[in-house]
Amino acid sequence: MIVLEDVELHYPAPNDGAPVPILRGANLAVDEGEFVCLLGPSGCGKTTLLNLVAGFLAPTGGRVLFRGEPVEHPGPDRAVVFQDPTLFPWLVVRENVAFGLRCLQTDRTTIDERVAACLEEVGLTEAGDAYPHELSGGQRQRAALARVLALDPPALIMDEPFGALDANTRERLQDSLLRIWQSRRRTVLFVTHSVEEAAYLADRVAILGPPPTAICEVVRLRQSRPRDRTSTLTREAADHLRERLDAMPCCFPDYTHQE
Secondary structure (H helix, E strand, O other), rough: OOEEEEEEEEEOOHOOOOOOEEEEEEEEEEEEOEEEEEEOOOOOOOHHHHHHHHOOOOEEEEEEEEEOOOOOOOOOEEEEEEEOOOOOOOOHHHHHHHHHHHHOOHHHHHHHHHHHHHHOOOOOOOOOOOOOOHOOOHHHHHHHHHHOOOOOEEEEEOOOOOOOHHHHHHHHHHHHHHHHHHHOOOEEEEOOHHHHHHHOOEEEEEOOOOEEEEEEEEOOOOOOOOOOOHHHHHHHHHHHHHHHOOOOOOOOEEEOOOO
C-alpha cells in the first residue's frame, strides 16, 4: 500500500550553506493492513518520513507511492493523528469528529451515524457534547482518533500520538488502538521513541539512524496476537530492538558551521 523508493529529502541550510540531507536512500514497503512502527532517536527523520507519506512534503529525490500512485498532496485516504490532538476548541467533541465529513459534504444522516459509531469505538459516547478543554489528555487523543476514523481511511499515519501521555493512559490507548486496528484492519504507520511501544504494537519495526542514514534495518516481530505486554516474548522483542538501536551510529552531523 505504501512504498518509498530511494527517497531523499534535503532541507535548506542556515546562512545559505549547502542543503542539509535528512533522508537519503530510504526504502520501505508497507503492506495493506500491516502495522509498522518507525523507531529511532530524536532528529533522525521519523516525522519527516511521515510527512512525505502524508503528502505534506515532497521528496527531493526518489518516489513515495500510495496504492501505486505518486503521493503529491495530502488526502483523506492517509489520515494523520498528531502528538497534539489539534482539536478545534470552539467545537464540542461530536462536532470535531464530524468536521472532516462535513468538509466532504457527507449527508447529515451518515454523519450522525458515523460520528456515533466512532465515539463508541473509542469510548467517548458520554463525552460527545463536551468541549476539548473539559477533557483529559487521553480523552482528547481519543477524540482526535475518532475524527480520523470517521473518514474511514485505508491508512492511519500516526506521529507519536501517545508520547505526551502518562504511562497508564498510554497503555490503555495502545490497547484501544490495537482493538480498532484488528477490527478494521487498516494500514498503520506509527512513529515512536519507545522500544516497548514498538514491540507491543507492530508487525514490523523500521529503525532509523542519524541523518542521512535513513532506514537502517527492518525488524519483523514474531509474537502472535493478542499480545501480553508483560510476557517474556514481548520483553525479548523490546530488548532486541534496543540492541539494534544501540548498534546504530550515535553521532549526528553538525550543520551549524557549514560554509
